[in-house]
Amino acid sequence: xxxxxxxxxxxxxxxxxxxxxxxxxxxxxxxxxxxxxxxxxxxxxxxxxxxxxxxxxxxxxxxxxxxxxxxxxxxxxxxxxxxxxxxxxxxxxxxxxxxxxxxxxxxxxxxxxxxxxxxxxxxxxxxxxxxxxxxxxxxxxxxxxxxxxxxxxxxxxxxxxxxxxxxxxxxxxxxxxxxxxxxxxxxxxxxxxxxxxxxxxxxxxxxxxxxxxxxxxxxxxxxxxxxxxxxxxxxxxxx
Amino acid sequence: xxxxxxxxxxxxxxxxxxxxxxxxxxxxxxxxxxxxxxxxxxxxxxxxxxxxxxxxxxxxxxxxxxxxxxxxxxxxxxxxxxxxxxxxxxxxxxxxxxxxxxxxxxxxxxxxxxxxxxxxxxxxxxxxxxxxxxxxxxxxxxxxxxxxxxxxxxxxxxxxxxxxxxxxxxxxxxxxxxxxxxxxxxxxxxxxxxxxxxxxxxxxxxxxxxxxxxxxxxxxxxxxxxxxxxxxxxxxxxxxxxxxxxxxxxxxxxxxxxxxxxxxxxxxxxxxxxxxxxxxxxxxxxxxxxxxxxxxxxxxxxxxxxxxxx
Ligand SMILES: Cc1cc2nc3c(=O)[nH]c(=O)nc-3n(C[C@H](O)[C@H](O)[C@H](O)COP(=O)(O)OP(=O)(O)OC[C@H]3O[C@@H](n4cnc5c(N)ncnc54)[C@H](O)[C@@H]3O)c2cc1C
Ligand SMILES: Cc1cc2nc3c(=O)[nH]c(=O)nc-3n(C[C@H](O)[C@H](O)[C@H](O)COP(=O)(O)O)c2cc1C
Numbered sequence: 001x002x003x004x005x006x007x008x009x010x011x012x013x014x015x016x017x018x019x020x021x022x023x024x025x026x027x028x029x030x031x032x033x034x035x036x037x038x039x040x041x042x043x044x045x046x047x048x049x050x051x052x053x054x055x056x057x058x059x060x061x062x063x064x065x066x067x068x069x070x071x072x073x074x075x076x077x078x079x080x081x082x083x084x085x086x087x088x089x090x091x092x093x094x095x096x097x098x099x100x101x102x103x104x105x106x107x108x109x110x111x112x113x114x115x116x117x118x119x120x121x122x123x124x125x126x127x128x129x130x131x132x133x134x135x136x137x138x139x140x141x142x143x144x145x146x147x148x149x150x151x152x153x154x155x156x157x158x159x160x161x162x163x164x165x166x167x168x169x170x171x172x173x174x175x176x177x178x179x180x181x182x183x184x185x186x187x188x189x190x191x192x193x194x195x196x197x198x199x200x201x202x203x204x205x206x207x208x209x210x211x212x213x214x215x216x217x218x219x220x221x222x223x224x225x226x227x228x229x230x231x232x233x234x235x236x237x238x239x
Numbered sequence: 240x241x242x243x244x245x246x247x248x249x250x251x252x253x254x255x256x257x258x259x260x261x262x263x264x265x266x267x268x269x270x271x272x273x274x275x276x277x278x279x280x281x282x283x284x285x286x287x288x289x290x291x292x293x294x295x296x297x298x299x300x301x302x303x304x305x306x307x308x309x310x311x312x313x314x315x316x317x318x319x320x321x322x323x324x325x326x327x328x329x330x331x332x333x334x335x336x337x338x339x340x341x342x343x344x345x346x347x348x349x350x351x352x353x354x355x356x357x358x359x360x361x362x363x364x365x366x367x368x369x370x371x372x373x374x375x376x377x378x379x380x381x382x383x384x385x386x387x388x389x390x391x392x393x394x395x396x397x398x399x400x401x402x403x404x405x406x407x408x409x410x411x412x413x414x415x416x417x418x419x420x421x422x423x424x425x426x427x428x429x430x431x432x433x434x435x436x437x438x439x440x441x442x443x444x445x446x447x448x449x450x451x452x453x454x455x456x457x458x459x460x461x462x463x464x465x466x467x468x469x470x471x472x473x474x475x476x477x478x479x480x481x482x483x484x485x486x487x488x489x490x491x492x493x494x495x496x497x498x499x500x501x502x503x504x505x506x507x508x509x510x511x512x513x514x515x516x517x518x519x520x521x522x523x524x525x526x527x528x529x530x531x532x533x534x535x536x537x538x539x540x541x542x543x544x545x546x547x548x549x
Contacts, residue, residue: 007303007305007442215302216302218512224266227274
């Protein structure tokens with residue numbers, strides 16, 4: 001999908017949903033064309049501008065974990081306040097197969113919800129493994145259930161759902177789930193584990209990568225990983 | 240049968256397969272990325288400007304498409320000389336089989352820093368480009384040296400003395416008489432001149448009533464500045480003998496030929512990477528060949544400086 005807003009555009013916050021003690025979803029007034037896996041640059045004038053994946057494009061929705069100064073400032077914003085966005089940027093996920101297995105870790109679950117919605121609209125089956133370190137970090141499970149997805153929860157300490165990391169749990173259940181394609185978003189180690197698993201099982205896989213994004217338009221070189229530009233060639237890559 | 244037009248040029252005794260050079264600050268952050276640009280068809284590549292110490296640069300927003308070009312204030316974010324030397328060494332190794340020379344861009348706050356950078360880089364790169372023209376660090380560093388003929392000449396002489404390889408000095412368009420500065424750096428020993436760096440500007444968001452760049456002021460590049468760049472190249476090449484790398488708003492083969500007609504020996508490509516992707520290099524070279532064939536030119540020497548005829 002082409003970029004709709006090259007310069008930051010104001011969007012009013014319609015609703016703020018507390019997903020967990022440190023994750024909030026911001027539902028904004030307004031929409032634009034975008035595909036799952038694409039991201040926007042969110043500008044808070046006088047603060048900074050940072051990348052966030054879209055959780056929905058109509059209405060525009062972002063799910064943000066509070067991890068540092070910018071996201072803390074963002075978490076203080078209320079309905080009626082304005083956020084500035086430019087984008088959408090990058091290449092998103094492509095739907096393939098009749099049964100998709102999505103594997104998300106941390107806030108990496110967020111863009112997968114957008115993907116699940118698109119896949120369900122097209123009548124595909126969706127299973128999702130939501131990974132988190134502990135029960136209180138599990139997010140968006142009800143939203144996936146509401147879409148009619150098969151939801152599997154994996155916590156590292158076993159406090160909710162299966163015990164273990166999301167890729168391990170996914171691999172254990174792979175025979176039962178029997179998906180046609182894998183999709184993952186989360187920390188680097190998790191993506192690598194999913195990539196290896198896909199290789200072992202001969203399954204197509206799409207992974208969403210992160211790195212330090214500045215320009216978001218493929219010129220500054222800040223986000224490159226071995227010559228691959230996360231912002232413009234990615235963030236989603238077929239392994 | 241007519242021969243295929245020849246795009247090769249010579250810059251300070253070094254052969255480039257074509258005149259298209261990746262401009263500093265665009266994709267020049269890692270060896271694989273530099274090689275990717277070379278494979279895409281660049282005649283030479285320039286690294287991101289590097290300082291002695293690492294620099295974080297400005298907060299975001301740092302680069303924006305404002306409609307007729309880009310505006311940026313990255314603030315010379317770079318990993319510092321030590322890491323950049325590793326990047327350059329690796330890139331050189333990978334570029335060698337491709338026959339694509341590497342230009343190392345350097346930047347400092349004082350004359351001695353420029354000289355130290357050139358001395359330490361030694362003969363690692365094929366050229367050193369002296370960036371005395373960044374408009375985006377003025378709050379921190381004061382007016383760029385390129386706005387003062389004496390300072391520009393002093394830095395040029397210091398780097399020329401310290402450097403083992405040809406020295407390119409990069410000039411700013413944000414001056415009243417760029418030809419005067421060009422002559423000063425030529426007299427001080429510059430082996431080549433590159434121009435232009437970005438044109439100082441600002442973009443304001445009416446909803447917040449604030450400049451959009453975190454640095455407020457930034458440098459404009461891309462299509463909007465092409466006529467400014469052409470005029471600068473024309474004025475510089477009227478008064479200097481050293482070769483000039485014409486940079487500013489080149490996004491097509493037609494733009495590149497205009498730059499060479501204005502007097503440039505080679506052509507820098509920056510923002511075109513945004514408009515056309517990394518493929519811009521191969522595409523622009525192809526367009527140059529087609530246009531030269533159509534206009535009846537076999538070599539770029541026939542094209543160079545045509546705009547200067549009476
Ligand atoms: C394509 C992409 C999509 C993302 N989607 C989401 C999302 O949907 N939800 C979410 O909560 N977070 C998302 N992030 C991460 C989010 O951008 C960072 O958490 C945020 O920038 C942190 O800023 P901070 O000041 O709060 O924390 P800091 O203290 O500045 O940093 C905390 C962490 O965030 C990383 N980070 C900081 N700035 C950037 C930047 N400019 N680019 C990339 N990483 C950065 C740091 O490297 C560090 O790991 C995404 C990142 C990328 C690259
Ligand atoms: C994002 C960005 C970063 C830049 N960084 C540098 C830099 O580090 N050093 C430098 O000499 N010029 C830098 N420039 C200027 C370019 O090298 C070039 O002179 C200018 O963009 C005009 O060319 P263009 O219109 O083809 O982009 C930068 C330009 C852009 C757009």
